[in-house]
Amino acid sequence: xxxxxxxxxKKEFLAVLKDARSRVLLVVPPMIQLLVxxxxxxxxxxxxxxxxxxxxxxxxxxxxxxxxxxxxxxxEKVRIASSDQIAPLVDARDVLLVIHIGPQFGRDLASGKTxxxxxxxxxxxxxxxxxxxxxxxxxxxxxxxxxSRAHGLPPAPARIETRAWFNPxxxxxxxFLPGLIGILTLLITMLLTGLTIAxxxxxxxxxxxxxxxxxxxxxxxxxALPGFVIGFAEATVIASIAVLWFRxxxxxxxxxxxxxxxxxLMSSVGMxxxxxALAATQQQGLLGAFLFMVPAVILSGFATPIANMPExxxxxxYIDPLRYFLVVLRKLFLEGVPASxxxxxLWPMALIGAVSLSLAAWLFRARMY
Amino acid sequence: xxxxxxxxxxxxxxVRKEFLQILRDPSSIAIAFVLPVALLLLFGYGLxxxxxxxxxxxxxxxxxxxxxxxTATFDGSRYFSPRRMADMGEATEALLEGSVDAxxxxxxxxxARERSRTGAAVQVIVNGVDANNARLVQGYLDxxxxxxxxxxxxxQGLDPPIPVRIEHRVWYNPDLRSRNFLVPGLVVVxxxxxxxxxxxxxxxxxWERGTMEALLVTPVxxxxxxxxxxxxxxxxxxxxxxxxxxxxxxxxxxPLVGSFWLLFATSSVFxxxxxxMGLLISSVARSQYVAGQVALxxxxxxxxxxxxxxxxIGNMPAVxxxxxxxxxxxxxVSIVTTxxxxxxxxxxxxxxxxxxxxxxxxxxxxxxxxARKRLE
Numbered sequence: 251x252x253x254x255x256x257x258x259x260k261k262e263f264l265a266v267l268k269d270a271r272s273r274v275l276l277v278v279p280p281m282i283q284l285l286v287x288x289x290x291x292x293x294x295x296x297x298x299x300x301x302x303x304x305x306x307x308x309x310x311x312x313x314x315x316x317x318x319x320x321x322x323x324x325x326e327k328v329r330i331a332s333s334d335q336i337a338p339l340v341d342a343r344d345v346l347l348v349i350h351i352g353p354q355f356g357r358d359l360a361s362g363k364t365x366x367x368x369x370x371x372x373x374x375x376x377x378x379x380x381x382x383x384x385x386x387x388x389x390x391x392x393x394x395x396x397x398s399r400a401h402g403l404p405p406a407p408a409r410i411e412t413r414a415w416f417n418p419x420x421x422x423x424x425x426f427l428p429g430l431i432g433i434l435t436l437l438i439t440m441l442l443t444g445l446t447i448a449x450x451x452x453x454x455x456x457x458x459x460x461x462x463x464x465x466x467x468x469x470x471x472x473x474a475l476p477g478f479v480i481g482f483a484e485a486t487v488i489a490s491i492a493v494l495w496f497r498x499x500x501x502x503x504x505x506x507x508x509x510x511x512x513x514x515l516m517s518s519v520g521m522x523x524x525x526x527a528l529a530a531t532q533q534q535g536l537l538g539a540f541l542f543m544v545p546a547v548i549l550s551g552f553a554t555p556i557a558n559m560p561e562x563x564x565x566x567x568y569i570d571p572l573r574y575f576l577v578v579l580r581k582l583f584l585e586g587v588p589a590s591x592x593x594x595x596l597w598p599m600a601l602i603g604a605v606s607l608s609l610a611a612w613l614f615r616a617r618m619y
Numbered sequence: 620x621x622x623x624x625x626x627x628x629x630x631x632x633x634v635r636k637e638f639l640q641i642l643r644d645p646s647s648i649a650i651a652f653v654l655p656v657a658l659l660l661l662f663g664y665g666l667x668x669x670x671x672x673x674x675x676x677x678x679x680x681x682x683x684x685x686x687x688x689x690t691a692t693f694d695g696s697r698y699f700s701p702r703r704m705a706d707m708g709e710a711t712e713a714l715l716e717g718s719v720d721a722x723x724x725x726x727x728x729x730x731a732r733e734r735s736r737t738g739a740a741v742q743v744i745v746n747g748v749d750a751n752n753a754r755l756v757q758g759y760l761d762x763x764x765x766x767x768x769x770x771x772x773x774x775q776g777l778d779p780p781i782p783v784r785i786e787h788r789v790w791y792n793p794d795l796r797s798r799n800f801l802v803p804g805l806v807v808v809x810x811x812x813x814x815x816x817x818x819x820x821x822x823x824x825x826w827e828r829g830t831m832e833a834l835l836v837t838p839v840x841x842x843x844x845x846x847x848x849x850x851x852x853x854x855x856x857x858x859x860x861x862x863x864x865x866x867x868x869x870x871x872x873x874p875l876v877g878s879f880w881l882l883f884a885t886s887s888v889f890x891x892x893x894x895x896m897g898l899l900i901s902s903v904a905r906s907q908y909v910a911g912q913v914a915l916x917x918x919x920x921x922x923x924x925x926x927x928x929x930x931x932i933g934n935m936p937a938v939x940x941x942x943x944x945x946x947x948x949x950x951x952v953s954i955v956t957t958x959x960x961x962x963x964x965x966x967x968x969x970x971x972x973x974x975x976x977x978x979x980x981x982x983x984x985x986x987x988x989x990a991r992k993r994l995e
Contacts, residue, residue, distance in 0.1 A: 269906075269908075269909065271904070271909050272908070272909055272912060275909070275912050275913065275916065276912075279916045279917075283916075283920060286925070286939055286942055287920065287924050287925075289935055289936050289938075289939045290924050290925055290930050290935050290939050290943075291924055291930055292930065292934070293750070293751040293754075293930070294750070294934075295931065295934050296934060297933075297934070298933075299933065314783070338966070340790060341961060341964045341966060341967070342964065342966035342967060343953070343957075343967060346933075359782055359783065364781050364782065364783070364784050365782065365783050365784070366783070366784050366785075366786050367783055367784070367785050367786070368785075368786050368787070368788070369785060369786070369787035369788070370787075370788050370790060371787055371788070371789045371790065372790055372791065373789035373790055373791045373792030373793065373795060373960070374791050374792065374800055374956045374957065374960050374961060375800050375927075375931065375956070376668070376789070376792050376795040376796065376797050376799065376800060377668045377751075377797055377800075377929075378931050379789055379792070379795065380755070380758070380795060381751075381754065383785070383787050384754060384755075384757075384758045386785060386787075387758065387761065387785055390783050390785055391761070393782070393783060394781060394782045394783055397782045397783075398780070398782065403780065403782075404736070404780065405736070405737065405738040405780075406738055406768055406780050407733045407734070407738050407739060407768070407771065407780075408689065408729075408733055408738060408739045408740070408741055408764065408767070408768070409738060409739075409740055409741065409764070410740075410741050410743050410760055410761060410764055411740045411741065411742055411743065412743040412744075412745060412757055412760075413742075413743070413744050413745075414744075414745050414746075414747030414750075414753055415714070415744060415745070415746055415747055416746065416747050416748050417747030417748055417750055417753070418747065420747050420750040420753050420754055421750055422750035422751050424748075424750065425748060425749050425750050425751070433920070437915065437916070437920065440915060441912050441915055441916070444911070444915070445907075445908050445911045445912070449907070449908050452907075531644065531646070532820065532907040532908060532911055533644065533646050533647075533820045533824070533907070534644075534646045535911065536816065536819065536820065536911040536914065536915070537646050537649065537650055537654075537816060539911070539915060540654075540812055540816060540915070540919065541654065541657075543915070543919065544658060544808075544812065544919055545658065545661055545662075547919070547920075547923070548661075548662050548665070548666065548923070549661070549662075549665050553666075553929050554665075554666045554667060554668050554797075554801075555668075555670075555749065555752060558666075558667040558668070558669065558670065559664070559665045559666075559667070560664050560665075562664070563661060563664050563665040566661070580748055581748075584748050585715075585748065
């Protein structure tokens with residue numbers, strides 16, 4: 251039996267790797283995508299382009315301007331002299347932010363009244379808008395503290411001292427890169443499994459396979475193992491790039507990483523083979539692969555929190571293996587938790603894997619044409 | 620029969636053949652209509668960056684009237700759902716397990732310090748793993764503190780202790796609903812998928828089955844084959860696009876400030892690019908298997924991550940920014956979010972549409988050249 255599985259596995263490896271283009275497709279794009287997406291995926295802003303509209307021009311307003319310029323978050327694109335210059339700049343997306351200092355600013359501040367600073371923000375991406383306003387708020391609050399101290403004003407009766415655990419500088423790249431490891435691993439397994447059976451069905455070789463003495467389980471093992479082996483190898487390389495190139499901390503144990511990876515591969519290979527076994531043509535297989543992969547990524551909690559989803563959608567995420575793997579990766583890399591804490595993420599992946607692999611094996615015969 | 624009449628007849632025949640093929644394998648219809656509706660429903664409801672009712676652990680070492688006054692600011696706020704905890708041990712555990720996003724800790728000396736020259740420090744611990752969420756929570760807490768300071772100063776008849784206050788106005792999306800930009804962005808991602816899925820396999824399938832050779836020995840020209848492929852899928856794609864726009868407008872309540880016809884026109888150009896990309900993949904790969912793999916790699920993730928629908932392009936390093944120019948979704952996201960939220964702003968619409976036209980010409984031109992070369 252083992253011999254038969256090995257023979258079939260060898261054939262599958264050949265089928266996957268014999269086409270030079272396919273071979274390149276499996277290895278090069280996921281690596282390039284990690285590098286490109288690794289740099290693209292962050293909510294931290296740098297060099298936010300802004301316009302300054304300073305009607306005050308006194309020393310105090312210039313001091314505040316200097317602090318904004320020196321903060322490193324912003325890039326002054328243009329100075330404007332009248333309010334009708336604002337709209338064209340924001341409309342055309344030349345600037346994200348217009349900072350308006352009114353003519354009263356210095357006088358109010360010097361006389362002990364509250365001076366106001368107006369911001370006009372492009373809200374087309376409301377998340378970016380909020381983050382940019384948050385940066386200005388940080389700068390202004392430091393300005394306020396300095397001002398109060400320098401002028402002997404009583405300090406605010408309470409202030410907040412924040413510490414962030416696990417990611418002290420709140421770098422959002424630390425959050426996204428472990429997620430990318432999961433997404434790209436899913437992509438690789440979909441590339442390997444999503445179309446294999448559909449292709450054999452279309453070419454008629456799958457029927458030939460089924461009339462051999464091989465049992466569905468053996469066929470399944472032969473089809474699944476290349477996905478496992480190549481998935482393991484590529485995930486290892488991808489995770490190494492994340493740690494060595496992007497300097498993401500890896501606090502957890504390597505053993506736990508591979509345990510999580512193994513269970514995730516089991517569930518995603520299972521889903522891929524199930525889709526492939528269900529499809530009568532490669533066109534359907536591709537549609538199925540997309541219909542699984544796209545929601546799996548978007549609803550995994552990669553870019554937006556699962557906690558923000560309404561109940562019905564949240565229930566659906568429970569059958570998404572990526573959802574669990576992302577939690578495992580983040581907790582493992584950034585928090586360094588042991589496997590015992592991840593049990594609630596590990597067993598669902600094992601269950602999804604077992605169910606989808608069994609269904610795939612059953613579909614081999616159930617969907618004969 | 621005139622040459623032109625012959626061409627029209629041949630084209631009609633090709634389009635008819637393609638339509639019949641579409642009807643026989645219902646997966647194309649599923650791609651054009653079911654896929655956009657299902658995905659948009661799922662993602663439109665599922666994706667949101669609006670954080671409210673953040674679970675926060677509140678630990679008060681020595682409760683008093685002053686601490687109660689402070690913590691009361693959380694109770695009424697829609698941004699927080701505060702949970703009282705007895706001590707830091709319990710709160711820390713809740714933070715580690717993820718059942719709260721932050722801890723607000725008022726130490727035993729809060730009341731005394733608050734009245735002293737130094738002022739009291741409120742200790743806040745956030746879980747930084749989700750940095751974006753952590754920042755938002757931090758911002759909300761700062762907001763809660765300033766509200767409290769203002770109220771307190773007003774109650775004591777003092778000037779507010781804030782030298783400079785920020786007033787911000789958010790244009791185009793004053794309520795800061797993240798759905799308003801996520802849904803138009805999702806429409807773009809979904810249209811990218813639909814376009815590529817519709818056509819990625821069709822040319823490769825003909826090559827694989829040998830029907831392409833059969834077509835090429837007929838008097839049909841390569842350009843006619845291309846148009847024959849394009850027309851039916853374009854009609855399907857436009858149908859899916861209209862459905863998506865209608866859902867964005869009426870189901871998800873995204874305002875459509877700009878003109879519908881401009882949106883329709885730019886969508887048509889984008890659809891040509893998406894279909895053209897699928898056809899190009901298909902004719903370069905010549906095998907459905909490889910075409911499918913290329914489509915999986917080049918469509919979804921770049922449209923999701925590099926289009927600016929979620930991650931700001933201006934923020935990426937120059938090399939990555941240059942790479943984003945290769946993906947049509949980038950231009951269309953800019954057009955769509957602007958048309959939906961800001962209106963007909965020509966300085967955004969014109970350059971991005973020109974880029975899309977250029978991409979359509981390149982993709983369709985390359986596909987045409989490849990099909991023609993095979994003739995010889």
